[in-house]
Amino acid sequence: MAVPKVAPRSAVSELASLLVSPEIARLVGELEATRWTGRPGYPIRTMVGMALAKSLYAIPTWTRTVRLVGEHAALQAALGCPGKVPSEWACYRFTRKLREHSDALARCLDRVTAGLHERLPQMGANVAIDASDMAAYANGQRFVSKGGRERDADEYSDPDASWGHRSAVSTRKGGGFYGYKLHMAVCADTDLPLAWQVETGRRNESSFAVPLIDAVRARGFAAETCAMDKGYDLAPIYAECEARDVRPIMPLRASPDVKRGEHRPPTCEHGKWRFAGSDAKRGASKWRCPTGECQPASVWVKADRLHPLIPRETLRWRKLYRGRASVERSFGRLKNDWALAPLRVRGIERVRLHADLTVLAQLSRALSRVRSRPTGRSSRPVPQAA
Ligand SMILES: [Zn+2]
Structure with a gap:
């Protein structure tokens, strides 16, 4: 196995350990079973490694990921492609293949969350839900220029993106944005994502709270409480939470x-x-x-x-x-440390894949870190460095 001899916890050794983890190895195996090798024949393991490297190094584009790998022999060794770095076109073909086999990726994410749950039994007991804006890699202006004609429907470069409202964060004002929203349920004790869903910007977050709780439960987490902000403060959400034996924790709107x-x-x-x-x-x-x-x-x-x-x-x-802050932290980490933002893909299916791969990299690294810790401390929350 081409595990490079470098200092522990370097990004290269982390990448290598992710690729040998049983959860990722099985994804590689399942994709290989589809008899797809990817012209001109890069191994699937290398391509999955490229996708993980892109998030681990927080790179927004394939072009720059390819360039980085091309410049680093240690990375090529970890990816199993010494002297033969996949082209950005091979990366695009691979993401198309992954979209066609999204079920294999979904099963991989299930395995990673199950692995974390096994090591962190209290994970998912207290959940926090929120949505965050992701600006589209596209222009959403209605007019082609100031005072110009109105844009035709087929002139929008990302037809799935739409205008939505985002709430104020810290010193940034709330307001309109054009793009997508990531709706996410996070474990309030570990800050780790449990379930998430990308939707177009205009969809209101309150419609996704209950489906997210169901997705958390479907992954085997016994959610006991769920913290959400005022935007979710609606009588049906309380009732649906209670019907699932989940205590809703929400401040009141001035109704x-x-x-x-x-x-x-x-x-x-x-x-x-x-x-x-x-x-x-x-x-x-x-x-x-x-x-x-x-x-x-x-x-x-x-x-x-x-x-x-x-x-x-x-x-x-x-x-x-107060545990609700975990979902805000998680959005911040995914965007700033794992390159969830800025989006450099268009179309909701590509944005969904980008979000899945980003969270997969974060969760599988968390799992690898939990596993490498000495036993006996396994019930402690995951230290969330970066
Ligand atoms: Zn009295």
Whole structure:
């Protein structure tokens, strides 16, 4: 096996260890079984390695990935292509092949998340969901020039991209953007993606919360809580979460019932009633008179958007809601450290493949790091360097 002798944790040795991992090796095997070798005959393992290298080195284009590999003998050795670097055209042909065999890639992602779950049993218990904008590699202006004629439908270079709204992040203002949205569910304890979906920019995030929770559960994670921002604060999302035994953790929008104060705890002449625990089977939370002088001294409040089973007044809710930051961190890492952005492909299927390959590189490196750690510490969260 061509594993180069370099210092541990170098990108080259990490790439080499990813390629020999059983999860990736099986993807290579499944693609080889399709009897496709890729003209002019680059091994599948080399091509999968090129895709991983592109993300590991955070390179936005194939052209520059090919150039980097061409300049580095150690990389060529790790990829098993000494002196014979695949061309960018071979890379394009390979991505087309991967799109045709997206089921093999999906199974590979399932294996990687399962491998992580095995090492990190608490992974996926607390989930955070959000969406992030990905600007299209295309011009979305309606007019061909300032004051010029309107663009025809066939003149948009990326017909799948659309205008959407993005919320403010840090000091950046919210506003319109043209492109796609990555909807993602992340493990709040490890910051690792659990399930994700690329959709055109105009689709609203609230439609994807429940499908993402279902995808997380389908991967075998026992989600217990799910933190989301106000954009998801809708009664049906609460109900669908509870139906799956997942406690929704969301702040309230200023809807008319909230303005009327209907979300507040019960009160009496003795003051504001105190939370006294929830019963998930009963679907209600218990509240008690602060002095116990009232008759009855406690009441059950049926769970809904205004009165969730983990009430917003509790420390537990605040702690879980802080976990929502994990999904923001995860978007930032994927974009800045793994070259999820800027997009250099057009069309939703290509953007989806780009997102899948980017997350595959990140997750499989996380798995490789967890595996290389001494045993006995396996229940600790993955250290998220870069
Ligand atoms: Zn009272």
